[in-house]
Amino acid sequence: MRIVFALALGLGVALPLASPVSAQTSSTRLARRQNLARRFPQLGIRPDRGLTRVGIPKNIVTSAVRRTTAVPVPSATTLSFEFVGFPSNQKAELEGFISANYKTIVQVWGEPAPEQRGKTVTVTNVENAAVYDPPAGPTTGGYIDFDYINTGIPSDNSFRLLKLVLSAFQGPRVPAVNFGEGHYVEPYLLGASEAAALQILYKVFGSPSNFDPGLYADYYLPFYDAFNSSTLGNIKIVSASEDVTIADFRLAMAQAAFLKLYAEKETFFRDFNTALYASGAARRSVNADELEAIGAGVCPTIEGQPFRVWVREQGALNARIQTGNKLYMVALPAVASALTGNRSSAVIFAEAFATDAKGDDVALFTGAPKASNGTLLPAYAAIDAYDETGRNINSYSSELKATNVLVFNDRVAPGEARMQPGFVPWSTPAAARVTLRARLGTAEATAVFPFGAAGTSTSPAKIYGATPGGTTGTVAVTSGNLNQNVPIARGTFSAIIDPVSGPRVKTTLSDGSKTFLRNTAWLRPNAAVTPLEFLLPGSGAAVSSSALSLNTANGRLKMIAFPLRPTQRDEILALNLPAGSNIMARYRPDLSPARYETSPNISQGPEAGFGYWLNLPTTGLNTQVAGTYPATNLAAELELKGGWNQIGVPRATAISALSVKVRYGGYSAVTLQDAQTRGWLAAGIWRYNGRGGYERVDISGGTLTPWEGYWVFASPQTGVSMVFDPPTSTQSVRALAAPSGSWSVGIAASSSLSRDTSASFGVSTAKPAAKPPIASRQLSVYFPPSDAAASVGGGTAQGFLKQLKATNEWRFAVDGATKGERVTLYWPNFTAVPSNLQLQLRD
Numbered sequence: 001m002r003i004v005f006a007l008a009l010g011l012g013v014a015l016p017l018a019s020p021v022s023a024q025t026s027s028t029r030l031a032r033r034q035n036l037a038r039r040f041p042q043l044g045i046r047p048d049r050g051l052t053r054v055g056i057p058k059n060i061v062t063s064a065v066r067r068t069t070a071v072p073v074p075s076a077t078t079l080s081f082e083f084v085g086f087p088s089n090q091k092a093e094l095e096g097f098i099s100a101n102y103k104t105i106v107q108v109w110g111e112p113a114p115e116q117r118g119k120t121v122t123v124t125n126v127e128n129a130a131v132y133d134p135p136a137g138p139t140t141g142g143y144i145d146f147d148y149i150n151t152g153i154p155s156d157n158s159f160r161l162l163k164l165v166l167s168a169f170q171g172p173r174v175p176a177v178n179f180g181e182g183h184y185v186e187p188y189l190l191g192a193s194e195a196a197a198l199q200i201l202y203k204v205f206g207s208p209s210n211f212d213p214g215l216y217a218d219y220y221l222p223f224y225d226a227f228n229s230s231t232l233g234n235i236k237i238v239s240a241s242e243d244v245t246i247a248d249f250r251l252a253m254a255q256a257a258f259l260k261l262y263a264e265k266e267t268f269f270r271d272f273n274t275a276l277y278a279s280g281a282a283r284r285s286v287n288a289d290e291l292e293a294i295g296a297g298v299c300p301t302i303e304g305q306p307f308r309v310w311v312r313e314q315g316a317l318n319a320r321i322q323t324g325n326k327l328y329m330v331a332l333p334a335v336a337s338a339l340t341g342n343r344s345s346a347v348i349f350a351e352a353f354a355t356d357a358k359g360d361d362v363a364l365f366t367g368a369p370k371a372s373n374g375t376l377l378p379a380y381a382a383i384d385a386y387d388e389t390g391r392n393i394n395s396y397s398s399e400l401k402a403t404n405v406l407v408f409n410d411r412v413a414p415g416e417a418r419m420q421p422g423f424v425p426w427s428t429p430a431a432a433r434v435t436l437r438a439r440l441g442t443a444e445a446t447a448v449f450p451f452g453a454a455g456t457s458t459s460p461a462k463i464y465g466a467t468p469g470g471t472t473g474t475v476a477v478t479s480g481n482l483n484q485n486v487p488i489a490r491g492t493f494s495a496i497i498d499p500v501s502g503p504r505v506k507t508t509l510s511d512g513s514k515t516f517l518r519n520t521a522w523l524r525p526n527a528a529v530t531p532l533e534f535l536l537p538g539s540g541a542a543v544s545s546s547a548l549s550l551n552t553a554n555g556r557l558k559m560i561a562f563p564l565r566p567t568q569r570d571e572i573l574a575l576n577l578p579a580g581s582n583i584m585a586r587y588r589p590d591l592s593p594a595r596y597e598t599s600p601n602i603s604q605g606p607e608a609g610f611g612y613w614l615n616l617p618t619t620g621l622n623t624q625v626a627g628t629y630p631a632t633n634l635a636a637e638l639e640l641k642g643g644w645n646q647i648g649v650p651r652a653t654a655i656s657a658l659s660v661k662v663r664y665g666g667y668s669a670v671t672l673q674d675a676q677t678r679g680w681l682a683a684g685i686w687r688y689n690g691r692g693g694y695e696r697v698d699i700s701g702g703t704l705t706p707w708e709g710y711w712v713f714a715s716p717q718t719g720v721s722m723v724f725d726p727p728t729s730t731q732s733v734r735a736l737a738a739p740s741g742s743w744s745v746g747i748a749a750s751s752s753l754s755r756d757t758s759a760s761f762g763v764s765t766a767k768p769a770a771k772p773p774i775a776s777r778q779l780s781v782y783f784p785p786s787d788a789a790a791s792v793g794g795g796t797a798q799g800f801l802k803q804l805k806a807t808n809e810w811r812f813a814v815d816g817a818t819k820g821e822r823v824t825l826y827w828p829n830f831t832a833v834p835s836n837l838q839l840q841l842r843d
Contacts, residue, residue: 031412032245033045033048035412040332042223042332042524044524045218046215052131053131053190054131054134055132055182056182058143059135059136070120076117077117078102078112079116079119081121082123090125094158097204104200104203107203109200109273110169110274112169112170113169113273114282115173115282116169116171119142120140121144123146124145125146129147130145131144131145133145134174135172159216163193173276175276176285176286177286179283179285185286187235190237190251190254195256195257213522218248218255219252219256220253221520224260225518228314229330234318234320234322235321236360237250240360245351246353246361249316257314262503263504265298272295276291288320292308292601306579309573313569321591322588325440327352328445329446333449333464334347335454335455336457344451345420345421348420348421350381350406351417352408364441364443378407378408379407379441380407381406381408381417382404382406383400383436384400384438385436386434387426393426397421397424399419427490431450431452431490432490442716448535449466450464451492462530464495464532465536466491466492467538467541470536470538471541474488474511476512477495479500482500484496488539491540502522503522504519509534509536511536511540543627544626544629545624545625547623548560550622554689558616559612559613559614559687559710560709561612561649562574562625563629563648563707564608565630568626571599571605571612574625574627575621576623576625580599582598584602585612586602586611586646588603588604589714608629608630609636609647610646610647611645611646611647611648611710612646636651638722642717644711644712646709648708654703654704655727657697658671660723661722661723662721663720664678680715681712682712684698685710685712686712686772688709692757693754693755693756693757693780694711694797695757711772713772743763743832744763745761745830745833746828746829747759747761747781747812749779751779752821756778756781758781759798761799762799766800768783768797769797769798774816778816779815782815783795783797
């Protein structure tokens with residue numbers, strides 16, 4: 001039998017780290033917000049609140065009908081506003097507000113952009129509108145379409161207009177990724193303008209002690225930690241379809257984050273805009289990395305952390321498109337009262353949605369199957385409660401005991417589900433950190449509920465919260481001139497001192513080894529109680545230290561992974577390397593487009609199991625990293641996005657690669673081999689051997705080692721989870737058996753700079769292992785992809801024929817060499833080739 005071996009030798013370069021929105025509230029939006037207001041009465045949500053937006057830049061000629069004199073009086077340094085089509089009383093109110101408070105606007109927001117000075121913005125009375133259209137050219141200051149609405153709230157229309165006025169101050173400098181098409185970085189546009197407008201209104205009112213921001217905007221700052229989630233991240237706040245409530249959460253949380261920045265530095269907005277105007281030309285593209293760099297320059301430290309570390313922990317400020325199915329869930333405690341059966345209960349709101357490559361969201365429920373009559377069928381998410389020890393406590397809640405299911409079947413609010421489970425005490429003291437976990441298909445969410453910490457209706461707590469990761473100790477709480485030492489009871493704490501209310505408030509919480517600073521602002525003046533809720537990750541938890549030692553003997557480029565959650569929330573500083581160093585990279589398959597993020601602009605903080613490329617200093621690295629390991633009595637899970645993921649072992653000790661399990665959606669976790677057989681994971685867990693290329697470790701005897709990074713490919717676009725059982729559990733390890741009658745032979749390529757020994761060819765019915773992405777300038781031997789799952793990495797590491805014919809051919813390529821570089825191909829071992837076969841190599 002004659003076998004022809006074809007060679008395609010590539011000498012290319014290596015792959016690099018590789019319309020106006022209605023001001024009136026629609027009936028659907030009103031119903032959604034009424035549901036939200038009923039669910040969270042402590043937030044004081046106004047259901048009738050509409051949206052203000054920034055529209056597509058344009059140049060138009062407006063009619064002079066009922067045109068008014070511009071205010072303030074036009075000058076070379078001011079931005080003026082003229083009103084068209086408003087009744088005299090409305091005109092007088094709106095004109096008067098801008099004219100009387102122009103200096104206050106400048107004091108908080110800063111001067112208009114250079115292109116806006118001396119220009120006039122035309123404000124036109126347009127029904128059901130609240131939108132600012134920036135100027136497409138240099139002749140005007142832009143256009144505001146605005147509908148005056150009689151809400152009965154003093155200065156409500158002035159506040160709504162003020163948000164648009166602030167965007168008009170920026171004019172052609174509004175943060176945009178594509179200015180001409182009106183694609184804006186909305187968290188930095190809408191969130192910042194709403195936060196600044198609240199501070200301006202507070203000053204306009206004379207800084208009253210009873211100022212209520214909830215009258216003018218959704219105000220979540222007192223419960224910020226509970227609402228904060230990476231799921232909020234997006235470049236958009238409002239989607240084209242506007243059918244998801246997540247937009248309201250995004251706007252409120254972006255506004256709250258900017259209120260934190262103002263609390264840190266009173267001149268933040270003014271300084272930020274000044275730096276924005278100086279950063280480049282008008283109408284240019286600006287992305288999240290650039291905006292974060294401006295923020296870091298203006299406010300280097302916030303809440304005790306470097307700005308770049310802090311900002312990536314604020315989900316709503318992660319202005320990057322992250323595609324996929326998502327589940328957002330929040331759980332606020334309801335104080336024990338007759339209404340809750342004298343039980344501490346969790347008020348749960350969940351929203352399931354999918355984000356596409358443009359950043360638009362659609363409720364997952366709207367894509368559910370339909371009954372024969374065309375009605376959408378409900379979607380169901382499993383939800384479970386766990387105490388601070390990891391024990392399932394559904395049985396202590398009559399609601400969860402009856403059904404631990406979140407039902408997404410709201411016809412008015414697709415994608416939303418609500419529940420309020422109460423709990424009876426199951427141990428002492430009668431307070432505990434409860435973790436709620438929900439799963440809808442491949443979308444998952446976690447919310448922390450401080451059971452018992454909020455107190456009762458007759459004795460409510462003023463400052464309370466939970467300590468994820470820790471269960472004991474003491475928290476020293478300081479608010480204004482008041483302080484109190486409170487015990488951490490089973491992962492919760494509760495204080496009775498009165499929190500301070502005001503435009504810029506700082507609360508300090510310390511457990512003796514860690515200090516948490518929280519910037520807050522006003523408290524609701526007319527509520528029976530105005531508490532603050534804080535979550536303090538790692539407080540009360542034992543801090544471990546893990547040693548990392550790397551040398552440059554096999555090259556400076558290493559792939560590493562944190563086995564613990566570093567106390568220092570910057571991956572560079574956690575490794576005790578120079579701040580801001582551009583020496584680390586992390587691949588993000590969920591970004592649009594999928595790409596590497598490089599330090600110091602990696603948008604996620606380091607977590608146990610997160611993998612990175614690290615370009616070592618020439619002297620190598622020997623360091624100790626402090627942090628907390630995942631609980632050893634519970635399974636640790638790593639969420640893998642669809643595509644290639646850089647991962648590591650979230651444990652202190654090495655484990656067998658074959659002991660890892662994989663879970664997809666609502667299915668139970670299965671063995672690694674079963675997951676590969678089912679197509680959940682592409683075959684292959686790969687380590688990087690420096691100049692030696694990649695080596696597969698998911699084979700018999702393969703070991704996953706703490707601090708080493710690995711590549712793994714999740715085949716479903718919606719991702720899977722890797723499950724690491726507790727170290728003390730009995731792990732069932734099954735070797736990956738080769739199909740009967742199969743054989744394979746390795747083929748390698750080497751040069752003076754690198755080599756790749758990970759490829760092989762032969763006969764097998766098994767799926768070929770996916771080939772991981774090339775690292776920097778690295779030789780790579782690969783076969784044309786035989787399935788879509790493997791193609792992302794540039795082909796497969798294995799070329800398999802299912803059976804032999806009289807003449808057979810395997811085609812492969814070698815990439816990563818420079819022009820003129822000498823590359824040697826060789827076969828390490830031919831013993832597996834049947835003796836009756838003859839191989840030939842053809843170029």
